[in-house]
Amino acid sequence: MTRATEAATAGAIALVIYIAAWIGVIPLPQTFYEQILPVLPWWSLVSFGAYSLGSIGYHLMTFEDCPGAYQELMGQIQEAKIELSAKGVPIS
Amino acid sequence: MSAHSVLHIDDTPMTDKYSVLLPTYNERENLPIIVYLLEKTFSQANIDWEIVIIDDASPDGTQDVARALINVYGEDKILLRPRSGKLGLGTAYIYGMQHATGNFIIIMDADFSHHPKFIPQFIRLQKQHDYDIVSGTRYRPGGGVYGWDFRRKLVSRGANFLASTMLRPNASDLTGSFRLYKKHVLARLMEVTVSKGYVFQMEMIVRARQLNFTVGEVPITFVDRLYGESKMGVSEIVQYAEGVWRLFVTV
Ligand SMILES: Nc1nc2c(ncn2[C@@H]2O[C@H](COP(=O)(O)OP(=O)(O)O)[C@@H](O)[C@H]2O)c(=O)[nH]1
Ligand SMILES: [Mg+2]
Numbered sequence: 001m002t003r004a005t006e007a008a009t010a011g012a013i014a015l016v017i018y019i020a021a022w023i024g025v026i027p028l029p030q031t032f033y034e035q036i037l038p039v040l041p042w043w044s045l046v047s048f049g050a051y052s053l054g055s056i057g058y059h060l061m062t063f064e065d066c067p068g069a070y071q072e073l074m075g076q077i078q079e080a081k082i083e084l085s086a087k088g089v090p091i092s
Numbered sequence: 093m094s095a096h097s098v099l100h101i102d103d104t105p106m107t108d109k110y111s112v113l114l115p116t117y118n119e120r121e122n123l124p125i126i127v128y129l130l131e132k133t134f135s136q137a138n139i140d141w142e143i144v145i146i147d148d149a150s151p152d153g154t155q156d157v158a159r160a161l162i163n164v165y166g167e168d169k170i171l172l173r174p175r176s177g178k179l180g181l182g183t184a185y186i187y188g189m190q191h192a193t194g195n196f197i198i199i200m201d202a203d204f205s206h207h208p209k210f211i212p213q214f215i216r217l218q219k220q221h222d223y224d225i226v227s228g229t230r231y232r233p234g235g236g237v238y239g240w241d242f243r244r245k246l247v248s249r250g251a252n253f254l255a256s257t258m259l260r261p262n263a264s265d266l267t268g269s270f271r272l273y274k275k276h277v278l279a280r281l282m283e284v285t286v287s288k289g290y291v292f293q294m295e296m297i298v299r300a301r302q303l304n305f306t307v308g309e310v311p312i313t314f315v316d317r318l319y320g321e322s323k324m325g326v327s328e329i330v331q332y333a334e335g336v337w338r339l340f341v342t343v
Contacts, residue, residue: 004341064236069313080128089160
C-alpha cells in the first residue's frame with residue numbers, strides 16, 4: 001500500500017465517521033452536535049498548520065551551525081596539503 | 093532454484109571490507125584531501141578499505157590527481173574508474189558498485205561536506221545492530237550544517253518536513269547522501285530506484301522502508317562545499333516537490 005493509498009483510506013474513514021455523526025447515525029450529546037461538529041474540520045486544519053509551523057520553526061531554531069567542524073576541517077586541510085605535497089601529489 | 097544455489101555455500105568474507113564510492117566531477121582540489129583523510133581514518137581504526145573514484149571526464153584534471161594518488165596509496169587501495177562523459181550521479185554509483193570488492197559500500201561526496209571521521213561511528217553502529225543501512229543525519233541532535241544562511245536552512249527544513257510527513261520513512265535525513273550499505277542491499281535498492289538527481293537519495297531510503305531493510309542513524313556535521321558551487325534554486329525545489337509527490341503515490 002502506497003503512502004497515498006494509506007492517506008486516502010484514513011481520510012475516507014474520517015469522512016464517513018464525520019458524515020455519520022452529522023446525519024445522526026452516531027448518537028451524540030446536543031452540545032457536541034451544535035458546537036463542536038461544525039468547527040471540527042477547521043480545527044483539524046488549523047491544528048495541523050500550527051503543528052507544521054511549530055515543528056519547522058523549532059527545528060530551524062535548533063539547527064546547529066557547527067563552527068567547530070569548520071575549524072577542524074580547515075586545520076586538517078592544511079595538514080593534508082603539506083603531507084600530500086611531500087608525497088608528490090599536485091596540490092593547487 | 094538453480095543448480096548453482098546448491099554449490100553456493102557461503103560468500104560472506106571472513107573480514108569486512110569497506111569500499112568508498114567517490115563520484116567526482118571537477119574535484120581536483122578536493123579529491124586528494126578527502127582521500128588523505130579517508131586513508132588516515134581507516135588506518136587509525138584498523139579497517140580494511142578501498143576507494144573507487146568514478147570520474148566523469150572532468151575537464152579540470154581530476155583524473156591526473158587520481159593517478160598521483162594511486163602512486164602514493166597503491167592501485168589496490170585507489171581504484172580509478174573513469175567514464176567518458178558526465179552521465180550523472182545515479183549511474184555513477186551503479187558503475188562504482190560494480191567495481192567495488194568490499195562487502196560494505198560507503199557513499200559520500202568528495203567535497204568535504206561528508207567528513208570521514210564519522211565512518212568509524214557508522215561501522216560501529218552497523219555492527220552493533222546488524223543494520224542493512226546506516227545513514228548520516230544533519231537533522232538529529234548532534235548533527236548540523238556549517239555555511240547555510242537562514243533561507244537555505246528554511247528551505248531544507250521545510251523540504252524535509254514535507255517529505256517526512258508524506259513519506260514517513262525510517263530516517264530523518266532523506267536527501268543526505270552520506271551512507272553505509274551492505275553491498276547486496278545497495279544493489280537491490282539500485283535495481284528498484286528510478287529517480288534521478290536530488291530525489292535519488294530520497295527514493296533509496298524510502299524504498300529501504302518498503303523492502304523492510306533496517307536503517308540506523310548517526311548525527312553528522314555537514315560543512316557545505318568550500319570550493320565550487322552547491323545549487324539550490326527554484327528549479328531544484330520544484331524537482332524535489334515533484335519527486336516527493338511521485339514517491340507518495342508510488343511507494
Ligand atoms: N561522476 C560524477 N560525479 C558527480 C556528478 N555530479 C556531481 N558529482 C559528484 O558528486 C558529489 C556531489 O555533488 P555536489 O555537486 O556536491 O552535489 P550537492 O552536494 O548535492 O550540491 C561530488 O563529489 C561531485 O563531484 C556527475 O555527473 N558524475
Ligand atoms: Mg556537495
